[in-house]
Amino acid sequence: MSIRQKTEPTRLPDFRNLGVMLRIMLVVNFLVFCAALVRNPNLSSFLVELIEMAALVEPTLIACLLIFSALASKLHRLSYTGGLLAVGSIASIIATLVYRLFTPLIDGGAFTTLRPALLGMLSAVVVMIYFDLRSRAFSPAFAQGRLMALTARIRPHFLFNSLNAILGVIRTDPKRAELAIEEMCDLFRALMADNRELVPLSDEVALCRQYLDLERLRLGERLQVTWDINGCPKNAFVPPLMLQPLLENAVYYGVEPSSQPAEVVISARCRGDEIRIEITNPAHETTERSTGNHMALDNIRERLMLFFDLEAKFETKVVEGIFHAYIRIPYRQKGTR
Amino acid sequence: MSESTAPSDPLDPTLHVLIVDDEAPARSRLRVVLTDIAAEVPTKFVGEAATGAEALELLATIRPDVAFLDIRMPDMDGLELARHISNMPNPPAVIFTTAYDQHAVEAFELNAVDYLMKPVRAQRLVAALNKARRVAPISGAILEKLTTTRRRHLSISERGRILLVPIGDIIYLKAELKYVTARTRERDFLLDESLTHLEQEFGQRFVRIHRNCLVARAAITGFSKLPKGRASSNNEESGEKTVEAETNWTVTLSGLNEALPVSRRLWSGVKAAFSGEN
DSSP states (O other), rough: OOHHHSOOOOOOTTTTTTTHHHHHHHHHHHHHHHHHHHHHHSHHHHHHHHHHHHHHHHHHHHHHHHHHTTTTTHHHSSHHHHHHOOOOOOHHHHHHHHHHHHHHOOOHHHHHHHHHHHHHHHHHHHHHHHHHHHHHOTTTTTTOOOHHHHSSSOHHHHHHHHHHHHHHHHOOOOOHHHHHHHHHHHHHHHHHHHHTOOHHHHHHHHHHHHHHHHHHHHGGGGGEEEEEOOSOOOOOOOOOOOHHHHHHHHHHIIITTTTOOOEEEEEEETTTTTEEEEEEOOOOOTTTTTTHHHHHHHHHHHHHHHHGGGOOOOEEEEETTTEEEEEEEEBBBOOOO | HHHHOOOOTTTTTEEEEEEEOOOOHHHHHHHHHHHHHTTSSSSEEEEESHHHHHHHHHHHTTOOOOEEEEEEESSOOHHHHHHHHEEEEEEEEEOOOOOOHHHHHHHHHHHTOOOSSSSSSSHHHHHHHHHHHHHHOHHHHHHHHHHHSOOOOEEEEETTEEEEEEEEGGEEEEEETTEEEEEESSEEEESOHHHHHHHHHTTTTTTETTTTTTEEEEGGEEEEOOOHHHHHHHHHHHHHTTOOOOEEEEEETTEEEEEEEEETHHHHHHHHHHHHOO
């Protein structure tokens, strides 16, 4: 297989993402810093120059970021080269405008006139190259599927126990067994699907309900589930299999080790343009099985990062014997990134 | 009822079976397969339990030949249950069942302990039952080797039944002559285990304050000084052989009006451990 086949076509970064914006600002300011460092042998002139350059660069940068985020969907419709050209041109035009606006007009010929445009264009290209390299390094994801590899796997423990439970009811309650096998089909279909696009929250919730229903078959009354998701818009899009592995964790660590009924609570609400999801379950004394837990949680953290960069947050904590998993993701209404 | 309580007749090939699993469908699955193979290995289902504690309670009244124990159960796992069962007089043969547990399975293979993978297959079940009939029960030493987690309970055999003492209830463990006494808020229990052994397993929870005494760290409320003269009389009481130099400090305990002497040798360590926790 050639390398070309392995990688997906390169794409422009998501200009609406705060993390991406932050990175653009960091890279450009880094360039400014280097330029000032090269030109100034002593500290005081270096600082003065840095401030002077910043006075020109920051307005340019902010204007560019605003325009890019406004035009994000249009830019993404272009081919990568087209997008690159568009981004470069916008940057050079803005740079020229800002330069004209803030500095006294010096007539130094064509080079002087074109210099800001060239600098804007080159900075844009450097930033885009940075993002290209970063997406390659960070995510063979969109290449072969770091995401696919990361997509939470159902624990073999769950698979074999569920199959055993189905066999346990197959003679006494064939209908229940049928239902369980259907649920299992759906669950595995979802697991084996191409999980690189966001899915509606309602789909994820439906999948989780099926999963929990399967668990209820074997755990009976010990598994108590409370859904509190009415505060969340139904058209929100979330990474596929974002909740199911967390619920599997909750069942494995919170419900199975308890001989008494144990409650798993899933709550989701929308605050501004953020979706906040929390899953809680009773925490039990940790035994030797804690490494698997970290793997599942790290896995989700990395997938959220691949989908949303710095805009997603994932935290876990134990408060008064209750384990909390807490997710914050931007409110997206479309399945594409 | 009378049938099930009587120990099975050695001439009767019917095996009396107890099933312990926290998942109801898993228990019913095993029962179904047992009926399926009744022609090959006649069995009689004498009871089932969803937890280890329930199983031990049941074992006071029934005498199964074979007990199927699920490994992963809440509160008390199958391995701990097997250890408590092995303390019974004439314990049943134990067959472990598991749906998926790589570590346990590796350990079983290593120690030639029989186990069944769930879903259980009829032929595999026949083989396991036949083997259980022939082979001696798993020894306590092997069970101890298999256990990877600390026990949550100690067990004692009292008038034919197994009593469980939750580790969390034990305030102190004291070695006296042949036995070790476990003291809870309510009463004393005589254990058939050595203090050293208990210290190895539960060293995190208990601190040794004397050659013959382990105290639950959480139960220590403070230290008090004995009036002069008391300490020496204490030494005399404990007999010539067991004399250990004692400080005149004693440990005071929450919920128990007893003062335990701290040995001179361990005093600094005990004090450091206690002040470190506060």
